[in-house]
Amino acid sequence: MSPAVHGPAVHGPTVDDQTRCVHYRTELDVIAIRFACCGRYYPCHLCHDETADHGSRPWPAGSGHERAVLCGVCRTELTIDGYRGAPSCPRCSAAFNPRCVAHYPTYFE
Template sequence: MQVLGQTVDDQTRCVHWSGPTDVVALRFACCDAYYPCSECHDSAGHPAALWPRSRFGEPAVLCGVCRHELTVDEYLAASACPHCSAAFNPGCALHHHLYFEGFSRG
């Protein structure tokens, strides 16, 4: 699975988020492509579109450690990858409004 943007390693960390648990890439509805973060997507040259709530049952989150795809519903319920147990950054919840429809800022 290809991850676009300014990645710095093969576990989807990028120049904006490169901590030990920053191992998630998100699929954007506007271009159907995975990016490590919204800031990386900003360089794509088109406005980001939030992943629609009606599609939360579709794969839209990629574990950078094992490349397992999670649905948005699975991701929102998890603190780690259900396939390889890699921990996800709990702080990412503060940014759900940038990726998923129905979340408010903060």
């Protein structure tokens, strides 16, 4: 029996308890983003687009203080500023995928 997962719910087609999804599931893909449009966590923009009943929009400039990134390993919620450029989770040291920076404009203005 796997341990209970605590923290916010993650929506979309996840493949494990660490927020990996059908689109991104490498060892480093362990974050979920809380979308500004709905306040719900999804593993990626594709998961949101496929399952939400609305279009996504990025967090506006100046939202760096918002807790909008979830570490899938320890379930810590990070601020946008705390996540951007962080190579790993400040709480559990789980490594983050450095290629996620390519999607920042989708999530953050």
